[in-house]
Amino acid sequence: MSRPGTLLRIEFIKARKRPALWLTLGVFVFFTVVTVLPSLMRAMQGGGPGPPFALPWIWRGVLQPPINMGPFFLGAAMILLFAPEFGWKTARQNVIDGLAKEHLFFGKLITFALLVAAFFVVPIVTGVAASIISPEPTGTFARGPELNHMFGYAVVLCLWGSVGFLLAATIRASGGALGIMFLYFLVENMVTSIVPAWNPALERYLNFLPTQLFDTLTRIEFYYPDALALANEQRAAMGQRLLEFPEYWAVVSAVLAYVALFMGVSFVTMRKRDL
Amino acid sequence: MPDSPVIQTFELSKQFREVRAVDRVSIAVERGQVFGFLGPNGSGKTTTIGMLMGIITPTAGSFALFGASDAKGHLAARARVGATLETPNFYPYMSGRDNLRVAATIKDVGSDRIDECLEIVGLAGRGRHRFRTYSLGMKQRLALAATMLNDPELVILDEPANGLDPQGMKEVRDIIRILADRGKTIFLSSHLLWEVERMCTHVAIVRKGQVMKVGTVAEIVSEQVRALVRVEDTGALEAALADYPDATGVQTTDEGTVVSLKSDDLAGLNRYLAARGIYVSHLARHQQTLEDAFIELTQGDYGSMTEIAS
Ligand SMILES: Nc1ncnc2c1ncn2[C@@H]1O[C@H](COP(=O)(O)OP(=O)(O)O)[C@@H](O)[C@H]1O
Ligand SMILES: [Mg+2]
Numbered sequence: 001m002s003r004p005g006t007l008l009r010i011e012f013i014k015a016r017k018r019p020a021l022w023l024t025l026g027v028f029v030f031f032t033v034v035t036v037l038p039s040l041m042r043a044m045q046g047g048g049p050g051p052p053f054a055l056p057w058i059w060r061g062v063l064q065p066p067i068n069m070g071p072f073f074l075g076a077a078m079i080l081l082f083a084p085e086f087g088w089k090t091a092r093q094n095v096i097d098g099l100a101k102e103h104l105f106f107g108k109l110i111t112f113a114l115l116v117a118a119f120f121v122v123p124i125v126t127g128v129a130a131s132i133i134s135p136e137p138t139g140t141f142a143r144g145p146e147l148n149h150m151f152g153y154a155v156v157l158c159l160w161g162s163v164g165f166l167l168a169a170t171i172r173a174s175g176g177a178l179g180i181m182f183l184y185f186l187v188e189n190m191v192t193s194i195v196p197a198w199n200p201a202l203e204r205y206l207n208f209l210p211t212q213l214f215d216t217l218t219r220i221e222f223y224y225p226d227a228l229a230l231a232n233e234q235r236a237a238m239g240q241r242l243l244e245f246p247e248y249w250a251v252v253s254a255v256l257a258y259v260a261l262f263m264g265v266s267f268v269t270m271r272k273r274d275l
Numbered sequence: 276m277p278d279s280p281v282i283q284t285f286e287l288s289k290q291f292r293e294v295r296a297v298d299r300v301s302i303a304v305e306r307g308q309v310f311g312f313l314g315p316n317g318s319g320k321t322t323t324i325g326m327l328m329g330i331i332t333p334t335a336g337s338f339a340l341f342g343a344s345d346a347k348g349h350l351a352a353r354a355r356v357g358a359t360l361e362t363p364n365f366y367p368y369m370s371g372r373d374n375l376r377v378a379a380t381i382k383d384v385g386s387d388r389i390d391e392c393l394e395i396v397g398l399a400g401r402g403r404h405r406f407r408t409y410s411l412g413m414k415q416r417l418a419l420a421a422t423m424l425n426d427p428e429l430v431i432l433d434e435p436a437n438g439l440d441p442q443g444m445k446e447v448r449d450i451i452r453i454l455a456d457r458g459k460t461i462f463l464s465s466h467l468l469w470e471v472e473r474m475c476t477h478v479a480i481v482r483k484g485q486v487m488k489v490g491t492v493a494e495i496v497s498e499q500v501r502a503l504v505r506v507e508d509t510g511a512l513e514a515a516l517a518d519y520p521d522a523t524g525v526q527t528t529d530e531g532t533v534v535s536l537k538s539d540d541l542a543g544l545n546r547y548l549a550a551r552g553i554y555v556s557h558l559a560r561h562q563q564t565l566e567d568a569f570i571e572l573t574q575g576d577y578g579s580m581t582e583i584a585s
Pocket of ligand 2: 317321322433434
């Protein structure tokens with residue numbers, strides 16, 4: 001059998017009966033449905049203000065909080081499916097049974113890709129289903145801004161997935177890796193809220209830290225000019241600073257660079273360290 | 276290369292930060308041997324096997340498996356090996372059967388082989404149960420089943436009877452014997468000599484990462500002349516022997532004092548002792564056992580001898 005086929009099969013056998021995976025995915029599906037339901041109910045009762053709850057406008061209502069927490073769930077799932085292999089010494093046994101250390105990396109890369117696909121498909125399917133149920137008139141699947149939004153969401157899934165991957169490959173224990181992931185999230189947010197007050201010139205660079213990129217890519221205002229105009233109108237009225245974002249492709253490229261970096265470091269770590 | 280050893284190591288070494296776990300180990304295991312890799316806890320047995328299996332990178336030296344000495348060759352050679360390392364390493368939430376399915380997929384063998392192997396180790400009835408519900412003995416047997424999946428030419432077992440009750444150890448020994456009878460090469464590590472001594476054709480005795488002695492069991496057991504001496508006052512005997520030019524070693528055991536001699540002259544020893552006022556109650560030629568050799572070579576590494584003597 002070819003190696004990719006072997007790797008896919010063993011990852012499938014391992015994941016299939018892993019309660020932690022189904023629990024994480026289940027909680028995510030639950031959040032997705034809970035997010036979509038109120039909007040769907042409103043639409044069925046005649047609709048509210050703002051764009052209709054139907055394709056293609058539906059995406060800004062689906063890919064919004066708390067579904068934007070999906071990447072975190074993905075990072076957690078990645079850690080749970082990867083890190084314990086060190087504690088159980090099954091990574092070791094897989095190599096003894098005939099895999100190379102590099103194969104371990106590629107096996108987990110397959111899991112990573114499948115997780116991204118799953119966490120991407122859940123809100124998309126939910127959105128399409130909601131649109132079918134919703135009585136409001138349905139248009140095309142997605143236009144430019146919606147496609148950017150979806151792609152941005154997929155990219156941010158990869159970002160936290162690669163963070164989970166890196167932490168699993170280096171910390172090698174799920175408790176520690178999960179702890180550090182959430183701690184990092186908190187610390188980065190603290191730093192980015194304190195530092196600009198102290199040195200405003202640094203803010204531009206801080207915007208390119210992982211959590212800030214994540215924040216940008218999960219904001220509706222980043223994708224939809226009308227939403228940005230509305231938000232800034234309100235901010236202006238309240239005397240707040242207006243929202244400003246970097247270029248779409250600058251943000252996406254920065255995230256992809258992080259993903260490449262984290263995966264690269266993971267690969268080297270996996271290859272070098274003893275099991 | 277039909278004649279190349281199944282395992283050959285060349286000054287294989289591993290340095291962990293401060294610890295030199297394996298220190299220039301050079302051994303060769305030939306086809307069909309049951310090779311015992313014996314040493315106290317912490318003497319580097321697991322680390323050595325880990326290097327052979329590609330999970331630990333050597334810091335110096337090299338090794339060949341079935342004559343292959345590069346990384347690619349090692350990987351290919353590993354398909355002809357079945358091995359366990361330290362504790363049985365399995366997914367706790369999966370059944371014994373599913374765990375074997377992972378190994379079987381890697382080794383590219385069919386699922387009928389899984390059932391055969393479960394049968395051989397006596398786990399056929401428990402294959403559907405989760406690994407975490409297994410007793411230690413069952414876990415060890417599942418590990419043995421995993422090593423057998425690909426019908427390997429070389430079986431490497433790291434402390435296979437660790438933590439087993441006497442019945443479990445006997446079962447493990449029986450399985451190893453069956454494998455040996457089928458002509459498999461077996462490489463067995465243990466810190467318990469009696470666990471393996473009856474099975475091994477060849478032994479290496481390791482201590483602090485170094486091979487102290489290697490060869491057939493007969494070769495390991497010293498050909499040196501030894502005398503077993505019993506006296507009233509062991510202290511006086513030891514003091515007297517310290518000056519005896521023919522004595523190369525003295526070791527007092529429960530049985531008496533074993534004196535290693537340069538020559539076969541037991542009468543001379545008797546005269547020497549009598550001249551110093553030491554009268555022996557027993558003096559006889561003493562054949563060293565493998566256990567004696569093991570204790571001698573690894574002396575000082577055990578707090579008490581009970582672990583190997585029990
Ligand atoms: N990963 C590691 N890091 C540091 N030291 C280690 C590591 N693994 C083993 N050692 C040390 O190397 C020595 C040999 O260990 P090991 O190969 O497990 O011995 P054995 O299997 O003979 O009991 C011990 O002193 C042990 O503490
Ligand atoms: Mg060991």
